[in-house]
Amino acid sequence: AQTVTQSQPEMSVQEAETVTLSCTYDTSENNYYLFWYKQPPSRQMILVIRQEAYKQQNATENRFSVNFQKAAKSFSLKISDSQLGDTAMYFCAFAPDGGATNKLIFGTGTLLAVQP
Amino acid sequence: GAGVSQTPSNKVTEKGKYVELRCDPISGHTALYWYRQSLGQGPEFLIYFQGTGAADDSGLPNDRFFAVRPEGSVSTLKIQRTERGDSAVYLCASSSQPAEGVYTFGSGTRLTVV
Numbered sequence: 602a603q604t605v606t607q608s609q610p611e612m613s614v615q616e617a618e619t620v621t622l623s624c625t626y627d628t629s630e631n632n633y634y635l636f637w638y639k640q641p642p643s644r645q646m647i648l649v650i651r652q653e654a655y656k657q658q659n660a661t662e663n664r665f666s667v668n669f670q671k672a673a674k675s676f677s678l679k680i681s682d683s684q685l686g687d688t689a690m691y692f693c694a695f696a697p698d699g700g701a702t703n704k705l706i707f708g709t710g711t712l713l714a715v716q717p
Numbered sequence: 718g719a720g721v722s723q724t725p726s727n728k729v730t731e732k733g734k735y736v737e738l739r740c741d742p743i744s745g746h747t748a749l750y751w752y753r754q755s756l757g758q759g760p761e762f763l764i765y766f767q768g769t770g771a772a773d774d775s776g777l778p779n780d781r782f783f784a785v786r787p788e789g790s791v792s793t794l795k796i797q798r799t800e801r802g803d804s805a806v807y808l809c810a811s812s813s814q815p816a817e818g819v820y821t822f823g824s825g826t827r828l829t830v831v
Contacts, residue, residue: 605759634818644806646822670814692759696818703773703815704750707759 607708614683615716618690621668622678624693624710631655634696635669636705637678641689649691652676680713690716695715719743721823723809729829730799738794738826742811749792750820751784752804752808767815782787799830 614620638647724742752760762776786792806825
């Protein structure tokens with residue numbers, strides 16, 4: 602079965618510091634997508650960053666970057682210069698069957714608290 | 718509309734009742750998804766529509782759950798004979814590029830069965 606594991610239920614970071622959220626996944630496929638989503642109290646899932654498995658280069662989006670280790674099936678999210686507005690639940694997600702994606706498989710989430 | 722709209726935002730119903738949850742996707746998005754998020758968990762896939770047809774309904778937990786999308790736009794998730802275990806946030810997402818894994822989510826409907 603394809604699974605996504607987030608081993609950190611909660612994390613805390615000081616404003617302006619850097620924090621890394623961990624994610625591992627299990628699949629036998631070679632082509633797929635990986636995502637980090639942010640879910641604030643409004644409940645809407647907001648895409649933070651997206652990685653295509655066939656690309657070796659790690660994705661970056663402003664203060665957000667990933668460390669994608671395909672052989673290790675690891676996909677961690679680094680948030681630099683943390684801001685109070687980054688406080689939220691963060692979900693790692695995996696989309697199998699790249700090119701025929703019809704569903705996301707989510708981890709259980711990490712609650713990130715940015716402290717002033 | 719500009720985003721994915723879900724109504725109602727919150728719904729409280731009695732055990733055994735029937736409920737309908739509505740999703741209004743982004744205009745022009747052909748792909749529509751329903752997910753269920755139980756307390757303390759990540760969202761779990763329920764069903765995927767491509768146009769008017771259900772391309773994948775493998776995530777529906779049992780035959781009390783049914784979803785339709787008759788005109789390829791608005792979708793309704795229907796739950797019969799609700800049980801307390803159905804209490805969750807039901808999220809809808811739409812996409813114009815499902816093969817690229819690009820989705821926009823709504824803010825969900827929080828269903829509470831008492």
